Amino acid sequence: MTRLGTSFWIVLLLHAGDCSEENINGCDMNPCMNGGVCENQDGQYKCHCSQMSYNGHLYGGPYCTVILLGCERHWCQNGATCYPYLDKGRHRYSCICPEGCTGTKCQTSTAFSFEESGFMQVQTKLTNAFEPLNVTLSFRTLQAAATLLQCHVEDQFLMLELVDGRVRHTLQRAQDTESVFLELPPMVSDGHWHTVKASLRNNMLGLSLTDPSCLEDTCRMEVQIDRAEPDLGSGLSELTVIQNLYIGGRGENETASGFLGCMRDVWLDSLIVVPGLGLRSPAKQLNVKQGCSDWDRCKENPCQNRGRCVKTGWRSFSCECHRPYEGEHCLDEYVAARFGSEDLESYAVFTVEDDPGDSNTVSMFVRTRRSQGLLLVLSNTTSQYLRVWLEDGMVKVQINNFESLLGSETVSDGHFHLITVLVEPESLSLFMSAKSQGRIPIRSVLVQAGDAVYVGGLPDRRASLAFGGYFKGCIQDLRINSRRLQFYPVSVPASSYRLQSLMKVTRGCTGDDSCTNNPCLHGGVCYSMWDDFTCSCPPNTAGQRCEEVRWCELSPCPSSAVCQAHTQGFEFQLYN
Known part of the structure; x- marks a missing residue:
């Protein structure tokens, strides 16, 4: 073999060795199975197993070949997603919690609801007083105006609130005359869940809202804040700066801005706030309940004395009270005179x-x-233009000394009756407990400021006698339109005309003791009723006062005579 050929084979073998090393240590051989993705790491490789089911299973292990069994008997709660994995060869699992849950098994609800005047107070020590707020929370409510969160650090106040149905984040410092705020345009007082994030970091005031309908430019805002460092005071370090947070309100002394609704997943930095749990569990809380339910308070029948309950919003209601009752639960009764x-x-x-x-x-x-008896007179400086009195036990009304209207039902039976007189520009109507007693045409009358209202009689005794004399009985919940004429004030604030004088009128509606003079005759026993009495008569007597003696029932005549009763006694007639 020539020298050139030898060199060719050496280069070829070296190149083959490099390729062999890549095939062994790299991803070219596709070592990851069952949908796993291979990643090169400095000549080595790592398999990222698929989080999706593959062939009906999830796989793990170095090559994604081990069927993960950790979730076969998992304890995840509240609809949490179970995630199986291998830990040193052992099958384990973790729970991925849905919104509104926390805990290793997602067993704890992060949702809580606020009722009237409810709030939670959280107090922490800050390590950096210049970045006092980084909060994320979800809420749902029907309120257009309420406090979601208030943060107080030294002289800084940070407020997260609802204003006209929109989220607003405000920064206020004691020495500043004006506040800085951000407000997002979407309406959020619709009863649905909304997630908001508010922060003050790196001199940037931030506010964002997570909402499917949000656009990035409409649901995220930031503004630069020029501010001096807080004065921590002599001898204080940043570690001793106290942060006070009020969630759902502004504390026990502030009720007007209270939040009515639900919150969940309230995160302060990396710690979650749940009533009674965690490092940042509330220091104080009032009218806060775990869980979230738009419970219809009217189902609890909160309105007393036949009051009608009306649902007015999130866990709130109002009572439509029947007269003479008032108040939140129709428990306050106007005092009778x-x-x-x-x-x-x-x-x-x-x-x-x-x-x-x-x-x-x-x-x-x-x-x-x-x-x-005279019930009521309305008068001005020249005349008595409206009179109401009792005549033969029925109500009579007179306008301007001329037009008169007499009711058809008797009211002198010892029971309360609601009397209503409606004076219109051209007619006068009378009602008894909403039942019409008649209507007549009249010339118009005008009630004006400064006019006097006399109740029960007039200072002039002779003038009172012309209309049945002074009234004897009780009057309760007297009104002209919606203005009350209160003889005695009640705990519920009510608009009332000014009381000028109260002559020998007593509080309440206690009747006279009619048995004082012992009106029952012939040994009858008197029992007092309200402004009346009844007699328990002995045998052979009758009448309201036992004044009738049934003489003949006493068998006063000899057996040979017949007894005949008369109004003044009896007589007997002998048989022939």
């Missing part, structure tokens, strides 16, 4: 403080056993 207690002449005077308009409604609850 007692007129004519122990037959005293009593009355009250109010002053109208506005101009109600052309149409006016006067309404009140009335309880009495008297068939006569």
